Amino acid sequence: MSYITTISVAICTYNGEKYLTEQLESILAQETPVDEIIICDDGSTDGTPLLLKEYQAQFPKLFRLFFNDENLGYVRNFEKAISLCAKDLIFLCDQDDIWHKNKVARVKQVFSDNIKTKVLCHNFSLLLDMESEKNYWKQHSFEPKQSNEQILKIVLFKGNIFPGMAMVLSKKAKMDYLPLKKLNNLLIHDFELVIKSLKENTLFILDEKLGLYRIHDDQNIGFKLKKEKERISAEDLYAKIKSIDYIKIIVSNFDLKKGLIDEYKIIVTKYYNDYLDQFTVWKRLYIKLKLNYYYKLTNFK
Known part of the structure; x- marks a missing residue:
């Protein structure tokens, strides 16, 4: 019998009203329902708090809302959200992306089949506009069939290629990896979790696109599209x-x-x-x- 039975979602919001509904609806539309949605809002001044309260009123047993008294910043807010999750798996989630309907089901199955896994990272598509998508790992020339030791060198030497929106933690990872070290502004929560898991050889790479990462001007944390090779300055x-x-x-x-x-x-x-x-x-x-x-x-x- 599978030891994975319950699902948490950890979401951090900050002035995310524009795309938040689409993100939340994609979670609610999952083939395998989630058990709790933990949302920590970091002082939004737009319509985000009202929108969240409307969802909580509609799904009072599912949504748990936390409104920070002071702005914690992206990393500390995610650390808080993760710490509040109580289920077997913790799906990290941004406020502006879209989950494919089979995301929870696929991830749950992988964890059940690989009991030593603490952190899972999956591929996704970059949503440039409503008609244009790019394969994220191909965009970064990442070959997923590599050992944890090889991937550790990639993320150390070239930078993290596993954003939190495509990351899932086991409850064991939460217990072992929190609190975060927060060494500097470059080493944000997802990067630190990846490093800790790679060191222990407990990171699972799932080469399936299970969501859409929205690229837009208003996102709090993002990345630039890979450009053609230029002269070295x-x-x-x-x-x-x-x-x-x-x-x-x-x-x-x-x-x-x-x-x-x-x-x-x-x-x-x-x-x-x-x-x-x-x-x-x-x-x-x-x-x-x-x-x-x-x-x-x-x-x-």
């Missing part, structure tokens, strides 16, 4: 090198293998050489001197 190179310190912080605080730092330095060295290769030979010496003077870029190896 000195600023790009500087950012890569500065990230070495960022990698060191993560490795230290999450007790990861120290060899990851050396691997990243090798990547940065190649990036540095690729940058220089953009110029003619006679210019490279001058550019090296200039980079060292302005950015201190030769001291990272």
